[in-house]
Every structure is written in C-alpha cells, then in structure tokens.
Amino acid sequence: MLSGYVKNRNLSAARLLFDEMPQRDVVSWNTLLSGYAQNGYVDEAKEIFDFMPNKNSISWNGILAAFIQNGRFESARQLFETKSDWDIVSWNSMMAGYVRKKRLVDAKRLFERMPERDIVSWNTMISGYAQNGEMLEAHKLFEESPTQDVFTWTAMVSGYVQSGMLTEARRIFDKMPEINAVSWNTIIAGYTQCKRMDLARELFEAMPCQNISSWNTMITGYAQNGEITCARNLFDKMPQRDSISWAAIIAGYSQSGNSEEALCIFIEMMRDGENMNRSVFTCTLSTCADIAALELGKQVHGRLVKAGYEMGCFVGNALLKMYCKCGSIEESYDVFEGMPGKDLVTWNTMIIGYAKHGFGKEALRVFESMQVKGIQPDDVTMVGVLSACSHSGLVDIGTEYFQTMGQEYGITAKPQHYTCMIDLLGRAGCLEEARALMRNMPFEPDAATWGALLGASRMHGNTKLGEEAAEKIFEMEPDNSGMYVLLSNLYADLGRWSDVKKMRMFMRDKGVQKVPGYSWIEVQNKIHTFSVGDSVHPEKDRIYALLEYLDQRLKKEGYISATKMVLHDVEEEEKEHMLKYHSEKIAVAYGILTIPAGRPIRVIKNLRVCEDCHNAIKYISKIVGRLIILRDSTRFHHFNCGSCSCGDYW
C-alpha cells in the first residue's frame, strides 16, 4: 500500500498512511525515505532519516543518494566522512558523485581506498575518465578490470564518441561481445554529431532493438544537421513519444528559424497531455524569447511554477532570457534575483540583457556583484561588459576593463572583444584609435569587426574609412545586404545621391537580395506582423488615420522628417511617402491603438531601426505618453517622454 503511493509519487497520501500505521518496520521507513529522495524532497528525506529508530544499509544508501542526486554534494561528502562501514553501493554512489563533479582525482582516491571493488566501481571509474576525454586512462583501467560487461564496453564507446574519435568508437563497438540498445544509441549519436546522418540512419535501420531514445537520437541528429523535414518525418512516424521527443522537435524547429511551428507543436503537445520536462520548458521559453512572445512566455512561466520546478540553471536561464528578449527587463531581474542556483550563464545572461537594453550602469553593477560572490567571469562575460560600455558610451571604463581583463581574470582577448572595443571607440568618435586597434590586433579582422568600423564611420560621416571598411566586407561577405545599406546610408547622409544610386546598381548587378524589413507586435496572444507600406492588416484604416494624426502633431512639435537620413531601400521619389509607412512605425501605431494605457508597447524589428523612425518614435512616446520598447536586430530601445535609452547611440 505505502509503496504503491510512493510509486505513484503521491507523497502526501503516503505520508498520511505512514503516520497512521500502527507499526512501522525499517522497510516502511525506507520506502517513505526513498519516496522523498527520488522526488527531490531532500529535507523531508533527511528528517525521516534522522527520526528512524533503526537504520540499515539501505537507509544510509538512500540518504546519501538523495544528497548526491539533488545537488547537495557537500552534505553527502560530510555524511560519508562520519562513518567507515559503508557498504559497497554507497562507496560507488560517492565515487559517482565525484565523477559527476568532474573531480576525478578524488574519485580515484576513493576507488583506491575502498575495501572491495565490484564491476560497478570499475565501470564508474572508467566512464569518469571516458566522459572527460582521458581515453588513455580509461583504456588502462579497461584493461586492468577483472571483468567487462556491456556497461564497460559502452562507456568506452561513449568516451571515444565524446572525443570525436569515431573510427576508434566503431572499432570498439564492433568488438563488443554483447550489445544492447544503449550501445547502439551511443554509436548512432556519434555519427549524428559528426554529421554522418547516412551512417547513423544505416545503423538505426539495422539495430534490432530500437527504443524511444533511438528515435530521439535520430530526430535530434536530423534537426541539428539542418534536415528538419526528415526529423519531422521520423517524429510523425515513431511508435511512441516521450517528453524528450517533443523537446527535440520543438528545438529543431526553433533552431531552424521556424519559431511559429515550434510553438504550434508545443501547443499540440499540451493538448496531447504529455508531461512537460525541463527541456520542453527550456526550449519553449527560448523560442518565445526569439520571437518575443511575451504573453505565451508568461503562460509557460505560470505552468513552470505550477509544475514546481526549481528555477535551477537551464530552465531558469531560459526564463531569464525570455524576459530579457521580450523587452521586459524588470521581470528578468526579478527572475534573476529569485534564482537560488545561479551559474555563469545566469550572470552572463543578465549582464548581456542589461547591456542590450542600454542599461550599462546596471550591467556593470551585476558584474561587480558577481565578483563579490566569487564567480569567475569568462570571455562571454567580458563581451557583455564591453558591449554594455559600448552601448552606454562608457569609453574609459570599457577601455580599462579591456586592458586589465588579461591579468585580472586571465581572459585573452578574442576577436569579439576587439570588435566590441572598435565599436566602443568608433561610436565615441575615436575613429583613428579604432582603426589603430584593428591594425594591432593579433587576428585578421573579420566582417563583424569591419562592420563595427563601418557603422562608426557612418555615424561620424567619415567616408574614406567607411569605404575602406565596406570594400573589405563586400569581399568577405558579398551577400551581406545590411552592409550595402550602411554604406549607402553614409552616402545619403552626405547628400551624395549619385553614389547612393551607384550602390543600388552595384547591388542589382551583384544580385544581392535586400532582406525585407518587418516588425511585429504581440496583442492578446496573437502576433501581428507588418512590412513596409503594409496594406493587408484588417485594422489598416485606423492605423493609418492614427499615423496621419501623429504626423501632424510631430510637425507641430518641431519635428522635420529628415529626408537626408532616408533610406536605403527605396527609390528617391518614394522617400517622403515611405517614411510614414515604415514597418516599425506601423507596429507602434497598432500598439497604441490596442494595448491598454499604462502598459508598455513592445515592438520587434528584424533589422536595425531606421534613424528617422527612431527620431519619430521618440516624439511619439512623448505625444501619447506611452513607454515604447523596440527590439531591433542589435539591441533594445526604451522610448519614454521623448528620449531613448540608447541615448541616440546605437
């Protein structure tokens, strides 16, 4: 009876029954203990353990495993030191705990200290080395071990797979005296990871014992090799699915840029009644982040809270990113503060989030408190810190960090750091310094680096440098239409219309396709997308009427539509006309009409916001008294009371 409740994870019923039992033997205590332990209730498990009148080795194993599996490794270690007559299962658990922490030296010490070793002890040690790329050590132990079973062999195969040594992995696999589904799945995953889907498929078809994991391996493999249609075929065909299958296909669609389909599948999954696991939460939240589906994201957040997941690492980080990328930086900070187990990704996400919103000071504050907490920053952190400085115009501080990060944190500057610095110096008008830094950097500049210089040249009207940068970029990335647009805008700024025209012809000759600009906004759970001069939206009359009205008000406020700033993507005669109808403006207008007063209007654009719209939206925020948050392809703009969080500096 008690074990039935525990098996069904009905722990409150189990507890009630347990409390009413007239007599409890050690088995009943252990049953409840393991029930708590396996469902993450470590404190309850510990309480039961402490109250037990007598304990056997199963009880000791239970509490030790509870600590190890729920991330309380320090408690496990201390408990382990309190007595010496552990049974072999506990020794093995403890060793596995060290292995999971990648503390192989400690694991090995335990392995040598233990009174007797069984095959699990050997396997744990072998797989520990194998998983950490120490194949020589793994191989040595493999040879030394008295017997080998299917675990031992599979651990070796897995190790070679992880190290990318597929030929060796296959050699071992072919020698195995006994093969099970896990061994097959291991080698198949190896082939998918080195993009050999043909060989993976061959083995998948050949294996006699396919299980759900085999299908999941193949689905992930196809998805990650850009063959989402094949992935979908398998997903539709598979005899049974689990939550990992759903996570794999959702992530597949999301990563191949089809966020809408990913979210449709997520909704289908909920209708199907499938349980949600951490991966499903993680990749769904990440998809919401990509298309800034804040309403849906919040609903997923709600389900997450209901499901009672701890905000640990993966899920919490995805949630944090969702709020950041949906432009809801305050909520992001709430999530951040409430996360008990922050890891490096958590800190980096928050810093980068603030940086992209133009809140440089806040980003630096988080960076400071990260160091107070004793977390070592890595290269990604520094990209965030430098771009925070760059987006907020903090030249001196940024330069200081860049110069000291080597000795201070042991981080060698990568191309991205140089790009940040060139961006930082360039924006601040120090074009010569930026160019000099570029000459002195220990890498060949890539297109992104030249792009930063081109952007800065445009901002400060330096044609010579701009042309030089543009030329390099056209060589490296002839299809990068954004850069043609930048250079063409530089000419337009200076009124060099013949050069603008030349650029346009150049692009036509080269067959460069401009990426069409569009913007979208989420209203009542539905995404509304607008393109330039949109005329398909059912509410278009109201939208254009509002735009007309705003236009009149803008003129009264002293705003002059600056045709000199115009546009890359239109012919001259269309200029004045097109200004009104830029997608970001239309989306903002629609937001003003539909989003209740007092709530921010959040718009997303796939390209960089155009300068004229940026100006206009500043005024609009003042006229209508609304907070407008615009995410463009590089950062966020918070428009409020006539000014923008980017300080007109983006």
Next chain:
DNA sequence: CTAGGGTTAG
C-alpha cells in the same frame, strides 16, 4: 550505485 537520447549566455 555504472553506459545512450534534450535544454541555457554571445
């Protein structure tokens, strides 16, 4: 207690 499938920052 040991082996496989998924998910987070730029």
